[in-house]
Each structure stands twice: as C-alpha cells, then as structure tokens.
Amino acid sequence: MFAMTVLVSEVFIVLFASLVAHGLRLADLGLIWGVGGAAMLACAVCAGLLRHRAGYVLGSVVQVLLLAAGFLLPMMFVIGVIFGVLWVASVQLGGRxxxxxxxxYAAELEHFRAQSA
Structure with a gap:
C-alpha cells in the first residue's frame, strides 16, 4: 500500500513538473511532454502491478529512469532523488x-478459534 501511494503521488508530481518545465521552456515541448507522459504512464502501470513481484522491479526501474530524466530536464534530478528515497523506504517499510x-491476523484468528472452542 505504501509503495502504491508513492507511485500514484509520483504521477501527480511528474505532471506538475512537466507543467513547470513547459511554462519555463526548459526543453523542447515535445520532449517535455513525451518524457513526462511516459513517466506518468509508467508510474500508473507499476502501481497496478504491485500485486506481483514484477511491479516492484518495474517500479524500481521507473525510479532510475526518472532520475536519468534529469539529463533532459534538470529539475527531474531533484524529483528523482526524492522519490527514489521514498520508494526505497516504502519497499522496506511496506514489507515489514x-x-x-x-x-x-494469525494471532487474532487463533484467539477467535480459542474463544469459540
């Protein structure tokens, strides 16, 4: 659940970053929306795949790609680092x-069985 929250939040953050990059004309508009749209789509797809291990692997790949997008849009370095840290924390804490x-759940089930017996 924590990892899904990070990915869904990332969709919105990338949208806003793309809007800022568009407004500031930091790069070609096609490049801005191509990178931003692909990143948003990738985050949304990965969020849907988190029921499987592949979702976590693809989510990690997305984090690396967003960081690499900083070479095209420099502000993506900041976003990539922030969400990379959040991603690592969500995977570690979420697993715990x-x-x-x-x-x-197992303890509550055992307690319920003991009471009903």
Missing amino acids: IDVERKQR
Whole structure:
C-alpha cells in the first residue's frame, strides 16, 4: 500500500513538473511532454502491478529512469532523488508492515478459534 501511494503521488508530481518545465521552456515541448507522459504512464502501470513481484522491479526501474530524466530536464534530478528515497523506504517499510499485518491476523484468528472452542 505504501509503495502504491508513492507511485500514484509520483504521477501527480511528474505532471506538475512537466507543467513547470513547459511554462519555463526548459526543453523542447515535445520532449517535455513525451518524457513526462511516459513517466506518468509508467508510474500508473507499476502501481497496478504491485500485486506481483514484477511491479516492484518495474517500479524500481521507473525510479532510475526518472532520475536519468534529469539529463533532459534538470529539475527531474531533484524529483528523482526524492522519490527514489521514498520508494526505497516504502519497499522496506511496506514489507515489514505486511509481515506484521499477517502476524496480527494469525494471532487474532487463533484467539477467535480459542474463544469459540
């Protein structure tokens, strides 16, 4: 859930960054919207794939590509670093949260079974 939140937030941040780059004419408009649109689409697709391991792998690739987009649009370096850190934190903490949630569910189920027996 945490990783999905990062990716969905990233869609909006990339949209806003693309709008700023467009307004400031930081690069060719086709390049700005091509890179921005591809990044937004990739984030949305990865968010949908997070039920599978491939979603996390592709999400990591997207983070690297967004950082690399800084060579075309310099402000993407900042966005790439920020969301890269958030991505790593979400994968690590999200995994821990999922394990704890499963343990809690198992404990509650065991408690319920003990009470009903």
